[in-house]
Amino acid sequence: MRVFIVTVGRSYLTNLEKKFQEKLLEVCAKQMPERYKDYLENYMNLKAARDEDGLMEHLEKVCQTEKLFAYGDSAEISTLKSLCEANILNKKSDRVVLLHNKALAKLCEKLEKELRKMGFEDVKSLECDYRIEDLDSFKDLWMKLRDLYKRYTNEKMEVAIVSTGGYKLITSLVYIFSLIYGVRAFYHHEGTEKVYDLPKLPVNWDYVSLVLQSARLMGLSRLTQAIFEAEDVNEIKKRIMYGEPVLERFPAGGYQDVLIKNLPTWQNLWIGDLIPETVEHSKSHSKRLLQRFDILLSSKMGERFFERLALQGEEKEKFLFYLYASAYLHDIGHTVFRAGTYDFSELPEVIREFHNVLTVWALENWKGLLGLNELGPDDLTAVKLVSLYHRKKMGLTHATHERSNKVSKSFGEKLLRTLIGWRDVPLVENEAFRKLDKSTQRIVLQVTALLKFLDELDVQADRVVDDNYMKVRLYRTKIESEHIIEKIDLSVLPEELKDLVQKIKSTLNHITLERIESLNGSSVQELSKRSKVHERVYEHLLQSNLDISSLPEYLKLVSKLVFKIVQFDHFRKHASVQAVIPLWDEAGLTVRIYTEHGNELLSNEAGIKDCKDEIEKQIDLLRKDQEFLRQSQEFADVDLLAFEFSDAKVEIVKGG
Incomplete structure (x- = not known):
């Protein structure tokens, strides 16, 4: 059952007056009949006395006598009729609540009676103490909306708001309410047949800014002051957190x-990011991952998500x-400059490449700061495993786990063994994973697969914040790079590295x-990648048993320089993508990549194709993991993702 809260305005009376005035003008062009003289005299007297109830009765009588008017001309009723015609509102099963002020009480009674005549079975009225001439009084309207929302959601009823009726200020106020509380809002524009389903704010909107600025907003006007005086700001924080409806998905207590x-702490861990020259890995990144998850749940097939994964009750809570x-926690390794006795602060490449290992170290050693002491050991292990294996190279099974003779692979194996005590093996063979019960193992596999998928989708321009940030960040990277070059003693460099630094x-x-774009796609970046400076760092550290202090100063500096230089193309690749949206319907999963056009700095066809290829590669890796599990005895019945891999496709949609 749903509840439609309808704000009520003067449109009924206004339209009565309009019809009367139209008729009056028509007959005035001719000889005015005697009855119209009476109509006009009464109208003028009631208008002068500001007797709206009397005026309404008089105009009703005139319009009914002259057959000028139908109740459908009321904004509230015409909107409700349109919602019924669109199969959004059901007269028999849904409830309509007419929200009005004292001045419109009598009008509201008439609307309620008319709605019942039209077949609406559950109609109620509720009076609010707001007056258009007193903005402070709008606090009561906001509180009534909030109380109705809480009451009906507690009764497990879906709430929607129809904001057509009332002053335009009320429409705006109701829209703000719908955004904060996440309810659907409808508006019917006079003179059209269409009912507008007012959109929610875009995925990159920072709702928390609204909360954080509440004190300042209270000082802007009496209206905003009234709103925030009516609200418990801490309650809003709990509701919206950072844009995803986290808390509504869990029962009270526990998780x-x-x-x-x-969450307030987890959202701000990015403050210590040691590699700011890369694209954004902060709370906005985390938010976008979860918003895409919400998009999947809100899609046509979303209701089947947990059913497809065979999750319900406590298992569903664990998954979420x-x-x-x-x-929120999988990238906090970017903030770890010292792990145990190892100081990585001068080695950004190590932090970036093995941030998942450093994340697991932080989850164990920063438990107090992160609030993880409250978790049971299996829950903490599960979060560690998901965070470690979210990287593409860390496979769920032998079908996808990276196997290579690269020196970086050997370094990663030693780092994982030294810091965590784990072997570099597929997830299903990880010793900590093997100690979990079968139910938790299945959930860890499913969550890791989903995080891998969602993480790969986060390639759009939001990751460079905006055009101006990207320009300033890259220019600062140029300045920082020049500072590093000044510190390098060219006389001690091998010839190939000396040539690289000079170029x-x-x-x-x-x-x-x-002209920051002039480094994009340059030969210098390609030369930096081919220089294998980072491999020299890994090789030295392996030979010295991870003794970072023994690393030559020139090698640390050149490694840091190369790390910065290769970020230019990385920024440009992300800036080329406007949005990435996963759509899931009966035909399967479609990932749409919307691209930016018309900006030379952002134009990067190769980068866009690279994004598409990487998403397709991740889907294919998960498909291979799924096939491997199907052939195993232990996990043959585990579905990694809710959609079929064979139906998944990735499309590029070019912008205008």
């Missing part, structure tokens, strides 16, 4: 309490908690804030 207590926790220096000299 919900852990999220309420710790592991997903939400790991979405980078020459290229940087030609870059200005206005």
Whole structure:
């Protein structure tokens, strides 16, 4: 059952007056009949006395006598009729609540009677103490909306708002309410047949900014002051957190309490990011992952998501908690400059490449800060495993786990063994995973698969924040790179590294804030990638038993320089993509990549294709993992994702 809260305005009376005035003008052009003289005299007297109830009765009588008017001309009724015709509102099973002020009480009675005549079986009226001449009084309207929302949601009823009736200020106020509380809002524009389903704010909107600025907003006007005086700001924080309806998916207590207590901390761990020259890995990244999950749940097939994964009750709660926790925590390794006795602060490449290992170290060693002491050991292990294996190279099974003779692979194996005590093996063979019960193992596999998929989709321009941020960030990277070059003693460099540094220096000299794109796709970046500087770092650390202090200063500096230089193309690739949206219907999963056009700085066809290829590669890796599990005895019945891999496709949609 649904509840439609309808704000009531003067449209009924206004339209009565309009019809009367139209008729009056018509007959005035001729000789006015005697009865119209009476109509006009009464109208003028009631208008002068500001007797709206009397005026309404008089005009009703005139319009009914002259057959001028039908109740359908009321904005409220015409909107409700349109919602019924669109199969959004059901006269028999849904409830309509007419929200009005004292001045419109009598009018509301008439609307209620007319709605019942039209077949609406459940209609109620509720009076609010707001007056258009007193903005402070709108606090009562907001509180009534909030109380109705809480009451009906507690009764497990879906709430929607029809904001057609009333002053335009009321429409705006109701829209703000619908955004904060996440309810659907409808508006019917006079003179059209269409009812507008007012959209929610875009996925990159920071709802928390609204909350954080509440004190300032209270000082802007009496209206905003009234709103925020009516609200408990802390309650709004709990509701919207960072844009995803986290808490509504959990029963009270347990995992919900852990999220309420710790999400504010988890959201701000990015403050210590040691590699800011890369694209954004902060709370906005985490938010977008979860919003795409919400998009999947809100799609046509979304109701079958947990059914397809055979999850319900406590298992469903675990799945959601592991997903939400790991979405915020999986990249915190970027903030670890020291793990145990190892200081990585001068080695950004190590932090970036093995941030998943450093994340697991932080989850164990920063448990107090992260609020993880409240978790049971299996729950903590689950979040660690999801965070470690979210990287593409860390496979769920032998079908996808990276196997290579690269020196970086050997370094990663040693780092994982030294810091965590785990072997570099597929997830299903991880010793900590093997100790979990079968139910938790299945959930960890499913959450890790979903996080891998969602993480791969986050390639759009939001990751470079915006055009101006990207320009300034890249220009700052240029300045930082030049500072590093000044510290490098060229006389001690091998010839190939000396040549690389000199070419980078020459290229940087030609870059200005206005021409920051000149490094994009340059030979210097390609040369940096081929220099294998990072491999030299890994090889030295392996030979010295991870003794970072023994690493030559020139090697640390050149490694840091190369790391910065290769970020230019990385930024440009992300900036080329406007949005990535997963759509799931009966035909299967479609990932749409919407691209930016018309901006030379953002134009990067190769980068867009690379994004598409990487998403397709991740889907294919998960498909291979699924096939491997199907052939195993232990996990043959585990579905990694709710949609079929064979139906998944990725499309590029070019912008205008």
